[in-house]
Amino acid sequence: MGSADRSPQVFVRSRDSHPSSGQPAWAPHRCSSASFHEHLALMRPFGNREAPMIQSVRVRRFLVLILVVAMVAIGVSGCAKRTSVSPERDLATSDGVMGKGNSEGATGTDSSAPPSTTSVDQLATDRKIIFNASLSLDVVDAEKALSDCEILVAKYGGFVAQSSLQKSDTRVLATAVLRVPAARVTELMNGLVGLGTVTSRSSGSDDVTSQYIDIEARLKVLRAEEEQLVGFLKKATNIKDMLAVQEQLRSVRTQIEQYEGQQRYMDNATSLATVTAQLVQTTEAFVAPRGFGSAFAQSLARFGHGLAAFWTWFGGSAVFIAFYGLLIWALAWIVLRLVKRHSRKSLPPQN
Incomplete structure (x- = not known):
């Protein structure tokens, strides 16, 4: 007995109708594996319908993952904003913590104590x-x-x-x-x-903190330069080099004195406030009783003041008055001479 035929079977419509229903009948048809896969491809004319569903699931999972990552990023940024501090406060706090750590190391206190913080008032006093x-x-x-x-x-x-x-x-x-x-x-x-x-x-x-810090930085640089020049002056071997170094050293020390003066002024101006007070007392003008004697005395006083003012003006202008007076007198004399001469010529001769 031969081995059973394991080739796949497919059912296809035959051209003959079913004798009872009149519809096309389905008849088994044995075919090879290649023909079976060809029939299977014909039965799914639109290709694999499971692939779009798998892709849709993957897209949804990817969108959910992006949403979760975005929410985590927003939460982290919010925490960072709440915990951030200004550079000045951070620096002051770190200085306070370092100072506390040093004191604890010296006295042997418990290192688990909370670090000290700098108050806002203390930071305000540090400003100029x-x-x-x-x-x-x-x-x-x-x-x-x-x-x-x-x-x-x-x-x-x-x-x-x-x-x-x-x-x-x-x-x-x-x-x-x-x-x-x-x-x-x-x-x-x-x-x-x-x-x-x-x-x-x-x-x-007026906040001069930035100017004060700038002056401190300039003084630091100038003092370092001064030390270098002093070292060069000690090592100088000839007079020319010594004179050149001394000239530079004199210029640097002059700048140091100027900046130190500005620094002292700022220290004084910021440590003490300036308050200008104007106190005004309004009074009524004194009116003397009116009468003949008082009126005559006031007029005489005004005349005396006017006469004194005239003599003061005359004394200060005497030179100009004398010069212009002589000039006017000379011009008048010349004009009179010309007029007399002209009048003599115009008279008719006498018989």
């Missing part, structure tokens, strides 16, 4: 700020108010840098320039307000 303020007051007694200003500024640790007092018929003006520590300038301003009625008030500040 020049504060200026001005205040104008109407007071009853300007001299007394000026003495009160001196007492107030001494109370808050300051001093009077300059003061003046001017009197006229209608008012008395007292001006005081006060220097007080910058930390207590607000207290001084509040104390000055109580001396009278405020008519004007202004304040301002």
Whole structure:
């Protein structure tokens, strides 16, 4: 008995109709493997329908992965913004932590203690700020108010840098320039307000921190250059080199003195605030009683003042008056001579 035929079978429609239904009948058809795959390809005219579904699943998974990565990136950036600090605060905090670590190493304290932090007020004091303020007051007694200003500024640790007092018929003006520590300038301003009625008030500040840091950097470079020049001067072997090095050293030291002067000025200006107070006392002009005697005395006084002013002007202008007077007299004499000569010629001859 021969081996069973294992070639695949396919069912195809025969051209003959089914005897009962009249429809085309399906009949088995044995074919080779190659023919079977050809029939299978004909049965799927649109190709593999599972590939689009697999690709759709892969696309969805890829989109979900991108969404997750984006959410993680947004969360990380938000945390970074919350934990970021300014460079000055970071530097000050790191300095504070280093100082604490050194002290702990020296005293043998527990290293697990929390690191120290620098307060905002301490950072503000490290900046170089020049504060200026001005205040104008109407007071009853300007001299007394000026003495009160001196007492107030001494109370808050300051001093009077300059003061003046001017009197006229209608008012008395007292001006005081006060220097007080910058930390207590607000207290001084509040104390000055109580001396009278405020008519004007202004304040301002100038941050010179960057200029101060720039001066420090320049001084550091110049001092290093000064040390190098001093070393060159010690090693100089002839007079020409010594003179050249001394000239450069003199120039460098001059620049150092200039920058140190600017630095001292900034230290003084930033450590003490300047407050200018103007104290105005308004008075009524004195009116003398009117009468014949007083009116005559005033007119006589005005005449005397006018006569004195005339002689003062005449004394200062005597040279010019003499010169122009002689010139005018000479011109007048010449004109008169010409007129007389002309008149003589025009007269008719006498018989």
